[in-house]
Amino acid sequence: MxxxxxxxxxxxxxxxxxxxxxxxxxxxVPAVGPxxxxxxxxxxxxxxxxxxxxxxxxxxxxxxxxxxxxxxxKVCPVYATYRNPEGIVAQxxxxxxxxxxxxxxxxxxxxxxxxxxxxxxxxxxxxxxxVRPKGVVEKCTFCHHRLQKARxxxxxxxxxxxxxxxxxxxxxxxxxRAITFGDLSDEGSEVARLARSPRAFRLGEELGTRPKVFxxxxxxxxxxx
Amino acid sequence: MSDSSPAFxxxxxxxxxxxxxxxxxxxxxxxxxxxxxxxxxxxLKDVPSASIGISLVAIPVFLTLLGVIVSVFWGLLTDRSAR
Amino acid sequence: xxxxxxxxxxxxFVPLTQTGRxxxxxxxxxxxxxxxxxxxxxxxxxxxxxxxxxxxxxxxGFYVTNFVFFIGISHAGTLISAILRLSKAEWRRPxxxxxxxxxxxVIFIGAGQILIDLGRPDxxxxxxxxxxxxxxxxxxxxxxxxxxxxSTFYLYLPLIPDIAILRDHLGKRxxxxxxxxxxxxxxxxQHKVLNRAIAIMAVMVIPIAVSVHTVVSFVxxxxxxxxxxxxxxxxxxxxxxIFSGIAALIVAMAVIRRIYxxxxxxxxxxxxxxxxxxxxxxxxxxxxxxxxxLTGYYGNEPEEMKVFxxxxxxxxxPLFWAMVTFxxxxxxxxxxxxxxxxxxxxxxxxxxxxxxxWLERFNIIVPTLSNPRLPFPEGHYWPTWIEWGETAGSFGxxxxxxxxxxxxxxxxxxxxxxxxxxxxxxxxxxRLRTYLPDEGSHPAAHGREKVLA
Numbered sequence: 001m002x003x004x005x006x007x008x009x010x011x012x013x014x015x016x017x018x019x020x021x022x023x024x025x026x027x028x029v030p031a032v033g034p035x036x037x038x039x040x041x042x043x044x045x046x047x048x049x050x051x052x053x054x055x056x057x058x059x060x061x062x063x064x065x066x067x068x069x070x071x072x073x074k075v076c077p078v079y080a081t082y083r084n085p086e087g088i089v090a091q092x093x094x095x096x097x098x099x100x101x102x103x104x105x106x107x108x109x110x111x112x113x114x115x116x117x118x119x120x121x122x123x124x125x126x127x128x129x130x131v132r133p134k135g136v137v138e139k140c141t142f143c144h145h146r147l148q149k150a151r152x153x154x155x156x157x158x159x160x161x162x163x164x165x166x167x168x169x170x171x172x173x174x175x176x177r178a179i180t181f182g183d184l185s186d187e188g189s190e191v192a193r194l195a196r197s198p199r200a201f202r203l204g205e206e207l208g209t210r211p212k213v214f215x216x217x218x219x220x221x222x223x224x225x
Numbered sequence: 226m227s228d229s230s231p232a233f234x235x236x237x238x239x240x241x242x243x244x245x246x247x248x249x250x251x252x253x254x255x256x257x258x259x260x261x262x263x264x265x266x267x268x269l270k271d272v273p274s275a276s277i278g279i280s281l282v283a284i285p286v287f288l289t290l291l292g293v294i295v296s297v298f299w300g301l302l303t304d305r306s307a308r
Numbered sequence: 309x310x311x312x313x314x315x316x317x318x319x320x321f322v323p324l325t326q327t328g329r330x331x332x333x334x335x336x337x338x339x340x341x342x343x344x345x346x347x348x349x350x351x352x353x354x355x356x357x358x359x360x361x362x363x364x365x366x367x368x369g370f371y372v373t374n375f376v377f378f379i380g381i382s383h384a385g386t387l388i389s390a391i392l393r394l395s396k397a398e399w400r401r402p403x404x405x406x407x408x409x410x411x412x413x414v415i416f417i418g419a420g421q422i423l424i425d426l427g428r429p430d431x432x433x434x435x436x437x438x439x440x441x442x443x444x445x446x447x448x449x450x451x452x453x454x455x456x457x458x459s460t461f462y463l464y465l466p467l468i469p470d471i472a473i474l475r476d477h478l479g480k481r482x483x484x485x486x487x488x489x490x491x492x493x494x495x496x497x498q499h500k501v502l503n504r505a506i507a508i509m510a511v512m513v514i515p516i517a518v519s520v521h522t523v524v525s526f527v528x529x530x531x532x533x534x535x536x537x538x539x540x541x542x543x544x545x546x547x548x549x550i551f552s553g554i555a556a557l558i559v560a561m562a563v564i565r566r567i568y569x570x571x572x573x574x575x576x577x578x579x580x581x582x583x584x585x586x587x588x589x590x591x592x593x594x595x596x597x598x599x600x601x602l603t604g605y606y607g608n609e610p611e612e613m614k615v616f617x618x619x620x621x622x623x624x625x626p627l628f629w630a631m632v633t634f635x636x637x638x639x640x641x642x643x644x645x646x647x648x649x650x651x652x653x654x655x656x657x658x659x660x661x662x663x664x665x666w667l668e669r670f671n672i673i674v675p676t677l678s679n680p681r682l683p684f685p686e687g688h689y690w691p692t693w694i695e696w697g698e699t700a701g702s703f704g705x706x707x708x709x710x711x712x713x714x715x716x717x718x719x720x721x722x723x724x725x726x727x728x729x730x731x732x733x734x735x736x737x738x739r740l741r742t743y744l745p746d747e748g749s750h751p752a753a754h755g756r757e758k759v760l761a
Contacts, residue, residue, distance in 0.1 A: 036358065039361075039363050040363035040364050040365075040366075040687060040688075041358070041363050041364060042364070049682055049683050049684065050683065051683040060682075060683075062682065071531060071532055074442055074443070074530075075442075075443050075444060075445070075530065075531065076440065076443055077435055077439055077440060077443040077445040077446050077449075078431075078434045078435060078438045078439065078440065079269065079271065079438050079440055080434075082271075095431075095434060095438065096427075096428065096431075097426050097427070097428050097431045097432065097434050097435065098357070098426050098427020098428040098431075099422075099425065099426055099427070099445060100367040100368060100425075100427065101443065101444075101445060101527070103364075103365075103367040104367060104368055104531060104533070104677060105531040105532075105533070107532055107533065107681050108681070108682055109364065109365050109680045109681075109682060109684055112364060113357070113364070113367060113427065114356070114427070115356055115357050115358035115360075115362065115363070116355060116356040116357075116358035117356060134355075134356035134358075134427070135356055135357065135426075135427030135428040136427060136428060137427075203682065204681060207532055209532075233483075233486075236483075237483070237486045237487050240487040241487055241490055241491070244487065244488075248461075251457070252457055255453055255454075255457070258436060258439075259450065262439050262440070262441055262446070263441075265438065265439075265440075266440060266441060266442075271440055271442065272440070272441070272442045275440075275441045275442045276440075276441035276442075279441050279446075279447065279450065280441075283450050283454065286454055286512070286516065287454060287457075289508075289512060290454070290457055290458055290461070290512070293461070293505050293508050293509060293512075294461060296501065296504075296505060297465065297490075297501060297502070297505045298490065300497070300498070300501030300502075300505075301468070301490040301491060301492060301498055301501060301502070302490055302491060304491070304495060304497050304498055304501070
């Protein structure tokens, strides 16, 4: 079974936000408008964090880290969020009761709430991704619909799923190729190779959540982010 | 209760037994619900140990409650019919 | 209402028989509060939680604070009443009923906060159909339903003989009282059944009550968030709950005493004893708070310290220091020496404690959410009129429930007061005798005789 993961090279990231825009378009992530945004309700499955300190400034693109031991799924009272066998943490919008416990439990703030009815069915939407109703939690799914599509195509062509068949929108878009996506369980894959790099680290490693999003940074002597 | 008519008495009795029935169904329903949750967890392989562990405490508590409720309703209501 | 027995406790029947203008004014004010809450909820139901001040990352605010607060108040009752009953404290007689009523009424309101807080209240039944026991929210659901059932029944049991008195003497609402009295005539068998049930319930209700606030705290402490993930949270919340519960009880006692002129029943001594309990809880609360914050401070873990400083000197400092003042400084100052002002001092202290404990819940929930681990901008939460409205509505509904109860049932247990006069006095004397050295036999003398022989 595949184990999907991502490596983001912080030394390459320019903070251009292309991944954010690609994600929004791909996943029908609603634009909440300036008023709501000012209230702190922007939904951004892929969010570029901006860390500034005296010695440096850097950008940390943060999708859902797809933890292997996610704190969010443990607390969900209705099984609306769970880890699927391929390691993707899924969110069932039709099941979610909107208690926001998973948001409170996620140490990475990767979960977003539909405070109002932001998303609407309209032309230009990606038909592969459902539009979320108000009152439910949503988050990055590693563009799971792309996996389904890739798998169906492979099935139609009577072949196995190949590396590169399934890539997330952010990884596809990144102009500096800072984002690599693939199967971590495949030892030979690019993503698995990079994840083993001495430059690799994970956010909040000490929390024991075992994220499947790795970061690369030359200067990551100071693990603190 | 000297001036009460038989019809009044009968209606009161019916209401009392309905009340008792409601209490039993309510607490019994909670026990049934907890068992349903164990079954769901078992079928989904979703940490059934947590469900079973908690139920081991919760179900006896509700059953004791049920026991006390039944004993009170039974004890008081049948005592009156014997009178 | 001619019976001599009834005549003696006439004052206790006054709330049931006479309805003054004050009652209607109170109900009107409470109704306005509830209306405000209802309108707020209506708007929120239609538009979504966006009408509140909640946002990313502060996704829990007033509603969850209210949930913890109200469930905390519910510990007033049952716990105090059960402990006093079990320890045979005779001064409990006029206050147990009130404590139990507060418990039952407030727990409905507390559980209702979850419904208000949900983004999709229409899917509430999902919790019943697909609930998972891995989630602390389900622990809450189970524990609170046990507490709700147990404390409702525990309120009802000692009410039965009183309802029978009302059925036989009041002349109003006979149908209601006849049904609820369960045919109580005061036979020996009935007394046996009732007393046994009360005894079992009093024992049962204590662990259930403790479990309730423990699992409420687990909602926070089971996560790995800074300043939440703390092993002390269970007992800390239970202590806070009992603390706020006693305070709420004292306030309620004072109000009822004032309105219905029950000075003869709720005497300074009752306030004095509850004041001592409150003092103990103040000290315990401070001890717990001190332990909790010192551990965080000394450990000096960066994420923990962000939350710590946001409370001590950061944006939450007014709320934090108000909490310390209301929960510790003021009650301690007032309660250490009650002197001749037992009632006024305990009541003032209690009012501060009720507010202070609400602030405590807020100070636990919001600062942690406001300070995410990753370099997000700090969250600023400010409630809108919706949250204020639903909070006002919740308080209004809670008080209205209590007011209606006082209109329908005796708020001071009539039969237990009578029992106190008839049986209690003798029992206490006999019990006291068993504490003292046996008369007639002098063990020392016996010993000497033996030695001499």
